[in-house]
Amino acid sequence: MVQETSRDVGPVVLLGPPGAGKGTQSKRLMEHYGIPQVSTGDLLRENVAHGTELGLAAKAVMARGELVSDDLVCNMVRERLLQPDCKRGYILDGFPRTAAQAGWLDALLEHQIFDNSRGTRTWPIVIRLDVDYNQLLLRITGRRCCPTCGRIYNVHSQPAHVYEVCDIDGSKLVTRNDDRLEVIQPRLKAYQEQTRPVADYYQRTGRLISVNGDRPVDEVTEQIYRILEDRV
Ligand code: AMP
Numbered sequence: 637m638v639q640e641t642s643r644d645v646g647p648v649v650l651l652g653p654p655g656a657g658k659g660t661q662s663k664r665l666m667e668h669y670g671i672p673q674v675s676t677g678d679l680l681r682e683n684v685a686h687g688t689e690l691g692l693a694a695k696a697v698m699a700r701g702e703l704v705s706d707d708l709v710c711n712m713v714r715e716r717l718l719q720p721d722c723k724r725g726y727i728l729d730g731f732p733r734t735a736a737q738a739g740w741l742d743a744l745l746e747h748q749i750f751d752n753s754r755g756t757r758t759w760p761i762v763i764r765l766d767v768d769y770n771q772l773l774l775r776i777t778g779r780r781c782c783p784t785c786g787r788i789y790n791v792h793s794q795p796a797h798v799y800e801v802c803d804i805d806g807s808k809l810v811t812r813n814d815d816r817l818e819v820i821q822p823r824l825k826a827y828q829e830q831t832r833p834v835a836d837y838y839q840r841t842g843r844l845i846s847v848n849g850d851r852p853v854d855e856v857t858e859q860i861y862r863i864l865e866d867r868v
Contacts, residue, residue: 645669645725645864647745649732651835652765653827654820655775656849657856660788661765662729664857669864672721675729676709678786679716701814701822703830706736714744728760733826735833761867762838763860765849776820780809794853 648665650658662673680698683691690712694704703709713731716722732738745760767775778792782802789796789809796802800809814823838844847859 643724645671647725647760648727648864649741649760649762649838650727650729650765651762651831651838651844652767652849653772653831654823655772655779656765656767657775657853658729658765660853661857661860662727663787665727665860665864668861669725671725671727672719673727673729674713674716674722674731676713676731676733677729679712680704680709683712698814699819701819701826703733703826706734706740709733710737710740713741717744732834733831735830735837738834738837760843761864762843762845763863764835764838764844764846765856766846767849771850772824773820776815777817779815780811782807783810 648671650662652658659673659675659677662675665671666673680691680694684695684698685691690708693708697704709731713728717726728741732741741760774792775790778790780789780791780796780800781787782789782805784805784807785802787802787804788794789802796809801807802809813819835844845863847856847863849856851859
């Protein structure tokens, strides 16, 4: 196990289809490196829950499994990345999801420099979790979340100790509204059509690192730690 570090990590982008394990891995990286997870899905769900203007605009789009407009999402991300807890780095989970968002992020980062322990410039590290299609379906349909602490479980592979109850705070686990079967197909379609070009873009620019997300969760985490330790 790689030891916890307080070094600057810089921006990390986790790519992968819904159910690939981005949320689970982000939370582990967040605890290990002490940098925040910036999940656009979570931020949008918070906005929906609080009935903000953004939430009202995003609600129906999300319920259909489609993507919220680039403008709305990029503005939301800009605000979040300005927070002081993002100074040493952050894990982008679910962003960028379109080629336009990837271009926007590059333009934003062009002016930001993260100094790591070697005092060198750090560009985003882009990691894609590759997962077999049938595995994805199992993961999405079995996913349960804690509405209080956000911890993610899976009824097939990572169940809570007590059925449907969070191990950490005892809250009743919930199924995400868009993890219903009829919404899964549009979400996977949006990934194929709109998010695959993002991976192609990072591949062309030599920045994409693929990780086999079918491996057990701990193994995937270790592999990501190794990638980050090599780069940071
Ligand atoms: P997620 O939790 O990442 O699966 O995201 C849930 C939903 O939020 C997606 O199906 C989209 O409707 C919306 N969403 C999340 N991130 C983005 C993004 N980067 N661009 C557009 N829509 C997004």
